[in-house]
Amino acid sequence: MTPLLDLSHVSLSFAGNRVLDRVDFSVPAGAVVSLIGPNGAGKTSLFNCITGFYKPQGGAVRFDGRETLRLKPNQITQAGIARTFQNVRLFREMSVLENVMSGMHCRTSAGAIAAILGLPSQRREEAEIREFSEGCLDFVGIAEGWKREATTLPYGWQRRVEIARALATKPKLLLLDEPAAGLTSGEKEGLIGLIARIRDERGISVLLIEHDTGLVMRISERVSVVDHGVMIAEGSAKDIQTNPKVIEAYLGVDDGEDALAV
């Protein structure tokens, strides 16, 4: 079966510095895949190549049967890839619900004239945007405080609002950039359950970058390890834990700094 997302030989450099070096990587449909590696290994850069924020100099990215390398970020979201950010980036001065409603933008179409005239189709669409967004908030376990300014919520809640917002784009693949960072251990348990439900109940594949290896090993079908812009290992959680290359990258046999960073 062809994978949902397939990267081949993706290379990215900034001003001559090679950030990603001929990376091959794939995410099968219906799976939770994790991307791990020391700080600065190129994980977020890889995310940005997938979502169109960076344009790799070489290689190919295929998603859901189409080439996405040359698409703009909004077109890639429309194609079915949603993401969250490493540092939560909710829209300031807007309510929780309004934040989530942004996800439905690319699935709806009413324009200025329909809004000014208040056409029935536009009203229906507004109701649909609202309902679906509320459903996404319920799904991530936020049942109240929808009118509150999103950025005033506790950090763990903001992370969940961000996931709800990504779900509101009706994605086929969800990219989570360090979703457990800054969460309490109780919240991490909740996150593990949520990711499993996203896959099982909504049928959305999940690709996550995460430093909490315990969490990664528990929920991932597959784990890929990137170091210095090179994919050094790929396999089941168990294989990865015993892979000598991975141990070397993490313990930093030749580079003491990385070990501290993990």
Add this chain to the structure above:
Amino acid sequence: MAGGLPTRPSAWGGLTDVLDTSAKRRFALFLILAAMVAAPLVLGTYATVILTNALLYVVLALGLNIVVGYAGLLDLGFAAFFAVGAYTVGISTLEFGLSFWLALPLAIFFAVIAGTIIGAPTLRLRSDYLAIVTLGFGEIVRISARNLRATGGASGLSGIEQPWLFGWHISTPLDFYYVFCVLAVLAVFVSVRLANSRLGRAWLYVRHDEDAAEAMGIDRVRVKLAAYVVGAIYGSIGGAFFAVNLGAISPESFSFRQSVLILMAVILGGMGKIPGVILGAFIVILAPELLRDFGDLRLLIFALGLLLIMLFRPSGIWPARGKG
């Protein structure tokens, strides 16, 4: 609001906190409309002319508010769209004998074209560069109007005919006052409808965080262009009625100073807040009139007042939601 859809309180600023029930809100709306109808009958012709001008600025400021307040694009050349509307009406009625009501859609059409021409290539720029480009665009339009034969050169166009509407010749200051009342109410209505729509929310998303908005599948260039074009339409409608009200237009009506004055109305009252912008427009027009007794000092006092307001209320006079 009808249909039980969410209203976006931020567009109304603190007003929704005070007017929490729709009955109270309807009553307040009724009072405002009654005051608008009665004002000229009480105040006399001179005040009516000034109020008409203030209402024109309400329309222009609400248009610029969509660009600056909603979409967060700094536009220093807004008077250009005002000029496009005024000159389109002037030229097409004087030269081609079109009726005003045919010239008006033409003015809107040209404003859309002008907005797209200036917007499409520049809206990829960061906001501060955009300010410079729009400043240049404003000057290009004014200087073109000054030097073209069709626009009447430095002396402009005069003798623009006042329009008829179903047998009513809109001619006296009072007539124009009521016409501008209707325009201002329409401008508010459209602004509210847009603010509570998918497009209105998209403007705010893009203003707050372009990258996150793009990651949500929003085409930022397209959304910004829509703001620009809607703003241009407001400007051109204002300009069209301005031309028939005065009967004469000249390039100096559309100077950089004009753009700044409209921008001041937006910022003074509070960007993105409709009642704030209306208040701003009234202050910008009425304050210099009320200070007439001070003679030469009036602009100085006005400027000092503006500085103080900006020092003590940097986000505008109108209170933000939840904080007022």
